[in-house]
Structures are given as structure tokens and as C-alpha cells.
Amino acid sequence: MNSKISQFIANNQISTPCLILDVDQVERNYNQLHQAIPYGGIYYAVKANPALPILKRLVALNSFFDAASWEEIQLCLDAGAKPSQISFGNTVKKISSIQSAYKIGVEMYVFDSIEEMQKIAKHAPGSKVYCRLIVDNLGADWPLSGKFGTTVDHAVELLIQAKNLGLDPYGVSFHVGSQQTDPKAYTAAIEKAASCFTTLAAQGIELRMINLGGGFPIRYREDVPEIEEFTTAIQQSLLHHFGNNIPRIILEPGRFMVGNAGIVSTEVVLSSKRGKTNGPRWVYLDIGRFGGLAETEGEAIRYQIETSYDGSTTGPVVLAGPSCDGVDVIYQKSNYQLPLELTAGDRISLLSTGAYVSTYCSTRFNGFAPLEEYYI
Amino acid sequence: MNSKISQFIANNQISTPCLILDVDQVERNYNQLHQAIPYGGIYYAVKANPALPILKRLVALNSFFDAASWEEIQLCLDAGAKPSQISFGNTVKKISSIQSAYKIGVEMYVFDSIEEMQKIAKHAPGSKVYCRLIVDNLGADWPLSGKFGTTVDHAVELLIQAKNLGLDPYGVSFHVGSQQTDPKAYTAAIEKAASCFTTLAAQGIELRMINLGGGFPIRYREDVPEIEEFTTAIQQSLLHHFGNNIPRIILEPGRFMVGNAGIVSTEVVLSSKRGKTNGPRWVYLDIGRFGGLAETEGEAIRYQIETSYDGSTTGPVVLAGPSCDGVDVIYQKSNYQLPLELTAGDRISLLSTGAYVSTYCSTRFNGFAPLEEYYI
Numbered sequence: 001m002n003s004k005i006s007q008f009i010a011n012n013q014i015s016t017p018c019l020i021l022d023v024d025q026v027e028r029n030y031n032q033l034h035q036a037i038p039y040g041g042i043y044y045a046v047k048a049n050p051a052l053p054i055l056k057r058l059v060a061l062n063s064f065f066d067a068a069s070w071e072e073i074q075l076c077l078d079a080g081a082k083p084s085q086i087s088f089g090n091t092v093k094k095i096s097s098i099q100s101a102y103k104i105g106v107e108m109y110v111f112d113s114i115e116e117m118q119k120i121a122k123h124a125p126g127s128k129v130y131c132r133l134i135v136d137n138l139g140a141d142w143p144l145s146g147k148f149g150t151t152v153d154h155a156v157e158l159l160i161q162a163k164n165l166g167l168d169p170y171g172v173s174f175h176v177g178s179q180q181t182d183p184k185a186y187t188a189a190i191e192k193a194a195s196c197f198t199t200l201a202a203q204g205i206e207l208r209m210i211n212l213g214g215g216f217p218i219r220y221r222e223d224v225p226e227i228e229e230f231t232t233a234i235q236q237s238l239l240h241h242f243g244n245n246i247p248r249i250i251l252e253p254g255r256f257m258v259g260n261a262g263i264v265s266t267e268v269v270l271s272s273k274r275g276k277t278n279g280p281r282w283v284y285l286d287i288g289r290f291g292g293l294a295e296t297e298g299e300a301i302r303y304q305i306e307t308s309y310d311g312s313t314t315g316p317v318v319l320a321g322p323s324c325d326g327v328d329v330i331y332q333k334s335n336y337q338l339p340l341e342l343t344a345g346d347r348i349s350l351l352s353t354g355a356y357v358s359t360y361c362s363t364r365f366n367g368f369a370p371l372e373e374y375y376i
Numbered sequence: 377m378n379s380k381i382s383q384f385i386a387n388n389q390i391s392t393p394c395l396i397l398d399v400d401q402v403e404r405n406y407n408q409l410h411q412a413i414p415y416g417g418i419y420y421a422v423k424a425n426p427a428l429p430i431l432k433r434l435v436a437l438n439s440f441f442d443a444a445s446w447e448e449i450q451l452c453l454d455a456g457a458k459p460s461q462i463s464f465g466n467t468v469k470k471i472s473s474i475q476s477a478y479k480i481g482v483e484m485y486v487f488d489s490i491e492e493m494q495k496i497a498k499h500a501p502g503s504k505v506y507c508r509l510i511v512d513n514l515g516a517d518w519p520l521s522g523k524f525g526t527t528v529d530h531a532v533e534l535l536i537q538a539k540n541l542g543l544d545p546y547g548v549s550f551h552v553g554s555q556q557t558d559p560k561a562y563t564a565a566i567e568k569a570a571s572c573f574t575t576l577a578a579q580g581i582e583l584r585m586i587n588l589g590g591g592f593p594i595r596y597r598e599d600v601p602e603i604e605e606f607t608t609a610i611q612q613s614l615l616h617h618f619g620n621n622i623p624r625i626i627l628e629p630g631r632f633m634v635g636n637a638g639i640v641s642t643e644v645v646l647s648s649k650r651g652k653t654n655g656p657r658w659v660y661l662d663i664g665r666f667g668g669l670a671e672t673e674g675e676a677i678r679y680q681i682e683t684s685y686d687g688s689t690t691g692p693v694v695l696a697g698p699s700c701d702g703v704d705v706i707y708q709k710s711n712y713q714l715p716l717e718l719t720a721g722d723r724i725s726l727l728s729t730g731a732y733v734s735t736y737c738s739t740r741f742n743g744f745a746p747l748e749e750y751y752i
Contacts, residue, residue: 047700047742068700071743090700090742092646092660095721113648113658119720137702147658147702150651177702270468272489275526282489282523284468290670290736297673297703324423324444324466326513326523326553327673344495345471359741360666363734366423366466367447370739 001306001349005263008376014265016347017287018372021049021262021354023057029257030061033216036231040249043087045214046072048254048355049262053375055079058257066252070097073106083107087211089173089252091116091132091148098123110173110211112150117158121165128170129162130211131155133196135189140177140215141300149174152192156199163205171209171247172196178255179301180215181224183233190234194241209248210238216256218352221302227256255355262354264292264303264371268346269322280316283338285348288321288328292371293350294360296330304351309339323366377682377725381639384752390641392723393663394748397425397638397730399433405633406437409592412607416625419463421590422448424630424731425638429751431455434633442628446473449482459483463587465549465628467492467508467524474499486549486587488526493534497541504546505538506587507531509572511565516553516591517676525550528568532575539581547585547623548572554631555677556591557600559609566610570617585624586614592632594728597678603632631731638730640668640679640747644722645698656692659714661724664697664704668747669726670736672706677732682725685715699742 004022014020033042043066044058050072058065059080066089067073076086083105088098091112098109102124109124111117112132120129134149150158159169172193176185193210200207212234217224238246270284287293295301314337321328342348361370380398390396409418419442420434426448434441435456442465443449452462459481464474467488474485478500485500487493488508496505510525526534535545548569552561569586576583588610593600614622646660663669671677690713697704718724737746 045700050740050743067743069698069743071740071745075743090698092696092698094643094645094662094698113646113650115648115720116646119646147696147705148700154651267470269470270489270492270495272491274489275530286470294666294738320468320523322445322466322468322470324421324524329523344491359738361739362670363737363739363746364426364447365735367426367443367445367451369447 001263001351004376008374009265014374015372016265016267017291018265018374019262019353019358020265020374020376021051021054021258023053023261023375025261026054026057026258027061029261030058030063033227033251033253033256036227037234037249037251039246040212040251043089043250043252044257045252045254046075047359049258049358050075051358051373051375052079054258055081070094070100073101077104087250093119095119095123102127108170111158112148114158114161117162117167118165121162121167125166126168128168130171130173130209131158133172133174133189133192135174135176135192136185137177139180139182139185141179141181152195155196159196159200159205159207160203169200169205169207171207171211173211173213175213176215178215179217181217183225183230185215186212186230186234187237190237190241197247207247209250211250211252214252214254214256216253218255218259220352221304259355260352262352262357264350264353264357265347266350268342268344268348271343280318282320283317283342284320284322285330286322287371288323288330290323290325290328290362290365291321291368292357292361293321293330295356299331299334302331302334303353305336305338306349306351307339307342307346309341312339312341314338315340322368325366377639377727380752384750385641390750391748392641392643393667394641394750395638395668395729395734396641396750396752397427397430397634399429399637399751401637402430402433402634403437405637406434406439409603409627409629409632412603413610413625413627415622416588416627419465419626419628420633421628421630422451423735425634425734426451427734427749427751428455430634431457446470446476449477453480463626469495471495471499478503484546487534488524490534490537493538493543494541497538497543501542502544504544506547506549506585507534509548509550509565509568511550511552511568512561513553515556515558515561517555517557528571531572535572535576535581535583536579545576545581545583547583547587549587549589551589552591554591555593557593559601559606561591562588562606562610563613566613566617573623583623585626587626587628590628590630590632592629594631594635596728597680635731636728638728638733640726640729640733641723642726644718644720644724647719656694658696659693659718660696660698661706662698663747664699664706666699666701666704666738666741667697667744668733668737669697669706671732675707675710678707678710679729680727681712681714682727683715683718683722685717688715688717690714691716698744701742
């Protein structure tokens, strides 16, 4: 755990469950990514953690923002961002949200269907638009299913129609899936994007932008490739396809920007042998799948755990949340081991939980209040 | 849809997504269950929907309450319930919650492990306790996994130890799984409960209560057995095992009490053909898995849908939520069909969504506010 956070815990009486996030670490992450790919525009994926102190710090660093809703756009404005720094990056937008965004000057919108593009043409006329491509999500721990994106052929057709409807066909986007651990996923996706550029150029439409999405992984229990492995693969692929004429590059990091900046502090509510079997102990925490750990669904994201007994003898455990819901099991198949001494009332830390925790948290499932949040 | 709710929608300008719940229907459900099993104490599972108007109505009907947390106990007290009407029905309780509940006079506590029972013995001395048995959840659409309950042998051992620690070994409980459609599930579970009674009686411990849990199903897309089929099976099983000496019977209905009393009104944000394929349309709603429809995980609970075009030509659809999360797909495999005319801006209703929706809802995922709630 980072020393700023451990000092904060030591010096304050904080109740559990809570999220503690070091905003300086967000700045270090931003700078690391900026240095690795200096020509890339960093559009922070606000949905990863929309807390005001994070947004304010990123505004100070001249970051851009990827917003999923009109409500997230408002949060960015509250933090001091200009509308021109914000992309409306959800392929599914309410008409009223498009109208509101257009009215205050948001310039860039995404679509992946004729129906959404027509909504943008009508309610945000003349705007820069980009079409989301569907790409392989192999290698991602939190993939995106078939919910978003369309084929290269269809994207080409839609971007031509977008121009005919008075929009500015600005570029294409894709998303290789969240917590993507294979740099080659970007190479394959950039090839698809490049083919849109070529086909449309032959028809007199010059795209100018590729949005590489997010997906950069962070370390949970296992090592992941360094960010430079991804940016090198991206750089090589861009040079291969575009030579000296590289379009504007946009990145949408969320997890990479805030994940390792935060930890969840939680209390063991019960550690029980559960009968006379030789099975693992069950350790029940005061946070579970409905208290913010939604990404443990299917045990997709496996957080690293720190306890005050680390170094002592451990044994296998099943980890579960505090609710009466049978689905609220965190890890049962992922071979977690925790110290045998661990007992009810002890505090433990779930590391790298700065992204996609506070916002997934339910309003009051089983009566439990949302976790507290501390930005330091 | 029930006419009181449709009139409310017609007469009010309500924004989506929202939950509208008819509290009179809750009363009808309570009375139906009470008539079907008049000797059963009805402990409403507060977690299904803890809204104050529901709790107040149930207090007026002399209902009891099953609380999952100290916070839910407080909600019951706020609604006018007496501590003696409340059971603390979570096998995983914080010590501070046990202390608080004991202090105000809550008399009944559950456990399924030695560790939890010792916590109760220390912090709620002398209380009535019951041990949760693990039983088969076959036939349940929302089963409970291995998270709760212990074997008959172990339960017997724990109840003896409970007595030795000064607790009152009151009975046993089980849960056949939520949305259980097979009445025989109760028969098999009651047999297990009865064997605890017999074994303990031989050792001088007279249990006096069986808590049958919840699980009674309601109609979603498919018909389910009437409640009387369940209560008849329960009655026969109790007579078979206990003759004229039937112990106190407790029921913990949640879904059965409030599910069919509520509907979710939601707006179609986008209806799109998603490319040039012949696949189904994708219909994106302004509520999804993280806006309250958590029980659609794995498409376990399949809500019935009403639109204003019902009766016109339909076609297959995939239903998804409004967030940028690929996991936020509601129904992809369950063969949903919706009218071809349905388009962005139309409102549709998800029926029987009164239970397990409002509380699962996330605080602000993707910036979206929790759904509004109307109790009429």
C-alpha cells in the first residue's frame, strides 16, 4: 500500500467500508501515460471514478474527458473543464442529453448505428462525429460483449451518410476491452481503423482522428505488461499504416488513471469454518458485490489483499459480502489464501480499487449505506 | 398492469426510470398469504423493498419483519414496529449491530456457524436463536449458492452448544431459494428440520420454531404454482412430521409480498439494427443491470414487458441498459420479442418489479441518478 494512504489510515478514525484514494497518484499515472504517448490526447473515462478532486486535478493537468452521460458532462464542467475538452462517448444517448450537450458547446459525439447518428444530426447539427468499430476483446478480463460497435463496412457507410446529413465525419473509435493484457489487441484494431481511413479517402472523405479507447491494464494479483509495451505497439502500428501522416490520437483511460490510486478498507464481519467439513473457511467482509465490488462478477477482477497478519501462516478462503444474497460471493474459485489468525473485527485492505468501485455501489442493498470516500 | 398504477402514470408527468408501487396490492398479498397459512407468522423480508409506506402498511397489518442489518431494523422501528416483531435474520452480523439490536430489545437471532453463535452469546446473551440449515435450491430461479446454512448434524451440535452458552435454542431455519417454483422443495426441507427436533428432543432440548424462509414465486413471463399449492405441501409435511404438535411456523416472504405490486417505467433510449446483419434489433433502455435490474444477471429473472404498441407486429430484440459497460445487457438469450414500431423516446413498463429493484440500484454508475420511487 502507498505510504500516504497507510498514514491516513493510521492517523484517522475511519469507519468501514471506505475508499481512500491518493490524488497525487492519479497525477503520476497521467504523467506516465502522457510521456509514453505524448501525441495522444488523454480523455479520462469519467465513469471509472467521477469524484470531484480527481476531475479537478485532471483539469489542472489539461486533461480531456470522456463522458458517458449528460450528468457526467456536468461533473466535468463543475470541475472546471471547458466543453471543448469533453467527448460524449456513449453510443446510447438520450435526445435530451444530446440537446443539452450541444447547447453548452460539446463538440464531439460517438455513434455505432444509423439511428443514433440521425439523432446527433438532428439535435447536434454540424458536430464532429466518430463511429465505433467492433473489435476483438480476446485478452481482456472485463470484455465488452456485442453491445457496442459495428463493422468496418457499415462504419464506412454510416460516416458517408453522416456527411450527407451535415455532420463532420471526424474519425473512428474502438475498445479492446477493459483490463486488456495483450498489446497486439491494439495492433489488430488499428488495422481496422486504418482501413476505414483508406476506403473513405477514396470517396473524398478525410477522417482525422482515431480514438483508441481505454483498456490499459493495471496490476491486481498478477503482473501485467508495462504501459510502454502498449504504446510502443500502438506507435509501430500507426507508423505502419499512416507513415508521416498520423491522425489525431485519442485515449480513454479510466482504470489505468485511478485504479492503483485507491484502496478499499473493509472489516471482517465473520470468519467461519462453516460446518465440520475440511473445506475452506468463509470470510465475510462488510463490502461485497453490491457494495461496490461489482467487477468481481464471475471473479473477473481479482484484487490483491493486505492484512496486518501478512507473513504468517495462511489457508484457503472463500470471500463473500455481508448481504443475505447468495449471489454476493466475491471469490470462491480464484484460490485466495488469507492468514489463519484473521477474525471478526479485523480490518483488511483491497488494493487498487480506485476504479469502478464507488460508482457501482448500490444505494442501500440490505440496508447498508454506500461506502465512504476519502480523496487525499 | 394494475389500473391504479396505469391511472397514476396517465395523470402525472413522471420522468423515467422510476418505480411505481401500489401499496394496496401489498396488503392484498399479505392477506392472501395469511389466509393460506393462518398459523404462520409472516416476517416480511425488508431487503426486498424497505420503503417506508410498505413497512407502515405492514405494521398496520400486524406483520413481523425479517431484517438483514441494523439499518433495516432501524427502518422497521421508524415505521412503528416493535423490537419484538423483528428477527435479525442475517447469519453474518457485525458485533456492533448485534449490540445495538440487543440493546433495543430484538429477541431473535440466526446463525449457521460456531463463530457467529459465540458472537450472539456474548453480545445478546439469553436471546432466542435459530440455526440455518443448508437445503437443496433446485427449482429456484435465484438460488442461494453455498453461502448460507449448515448440515443437520452440525446444527444439532451448535444448538446444544448454544444452550450451554446461555442462549435459548429456539429452532431452525432454511431457505429453498428465491423464486422457487417447486412445492416439494419445502417438503424436503421440513424433513431436515424435523430431524433436528427429534435428535435434540432425545438430548433434552425442545426446539419450538421452524422458519421456512422465503422463496414463494410470483408470475413474471411464465405461470407459477398458486401460493396454496405451497402452503398445502407445507401443511401436509408439518402434519406428517409433527402431528398435533406443530411448532411455531415463521415465513419470510419478500418477493411474494411486494413483487407484483410495482412496475418500472422506462424510456427507450435507442432502438438500433446494429449493422447490416440479420440479427435482432438492440433496444437500449434508460435502466439496466446497474440501475436496479440486478436480478437479470444470467437472465435469471425475466420480467414481462408492456408497451403501447402491444398487439402489433413484433420482432426479436436484445435488451440492454444505458451504460457504457458491456456487462450491462439485460436479455440476450431469453427470446424477447417487442413491437417493430418501438423507437427512441417511447415508454415501456417492466411488470412485477416491486421487489429487489430499488435497493440494488447503483448510486450513480455512468452518472445516472437512482430511479425515482412512487408509493401510491
